[in-house]
Amino acid sequence: MIALYVVAAIAVFAAIRVIVEKNTGRKLPYANVLGFAVSGAVVLLIDHPLALVAAAAYFVGSTLESNAIASTYAGGVKR
């Protein structure tokens, strides 16, 4: 299945760019691409409804994590 190879290649590319980028605010979009790619890869590997749940859980988790890092980096929620 070509789709899985495409997604894995994009994941590797995004992972390299996350690490190489120095600025935190610009790292996070690359990390987001990595999250998309791994979520897609999880579903492409196992064709089962639970894999969909795993992909959604991982994606929401990685988004929540990026959100927390970005908020803390920004100086916290303004009260």
Place this chain on the structure above:
Amino acid sequence: MLDEILHIMAAAIISWILFVTVDIFFKLPETGGVSGASAIARDIEAGGGALSGGTMMGNIVCSPDASAGTLLAACGVYVAGITGGLAAAVMVYVGNRICHDPGYAGTTGAVLATFVIYAFTLAGFAATDFIAGMVIAILTIQGLSHVHASRLLARLWRVRQ
């Protein structure tokens, strides 16, 4: 094999148009939302990008939006047809609320994408083409050049205003 590659590229273009349209419709590039998104937008602007485009990219990072909705809908349709896509939409809705996002961009994107992708599967595409296509689409916005992507999004945002 070449067939599949062409399908994936077509799926990428369709997914790109879908999620960018829904996100701009839901005013994602508007400044003043989540603090994390503003921080990312500031850094993208400092690197030479446009602020409103950067805000949309920041919002895509900080909460499941139409791009996430489209990806998970494609996964859902692959696993279980329309039911799977709508189940994915429910999960995107829950994810939005967990990330303190009161908006509906993600859920709308997911529901819309479910029907669009299902229609294309009847026309000879495979749902896997849309999974790969959506990842390619998000790569073009968030993973290649932040400067160019944010300027393009800012220009599309100006059209909407």
Place this chain on the structure above:
Amino acid sequence: MILILEAAFGFIALVGAISAALIRDSYGKLISLGVLVAGILPFIVDRGYIDVAITVALIAPIATIFVLMVARREEA
């Protein structure tokens, strides 16, 4: 999983782990740990442990949030 896919995700995990050790900036370290988890998740799923994958996927971000709370308290 086919060898080249295993190599790709293994590479991602390795890059995440090494950069977590070498990068000085705290936010950079946390993001590198995220890359590490992204690399190992496909291995867990591929073996069929989908429930383990769901658990890891939910716990790793919560752990990151706890680390951020600790870091913020030290900064303040």
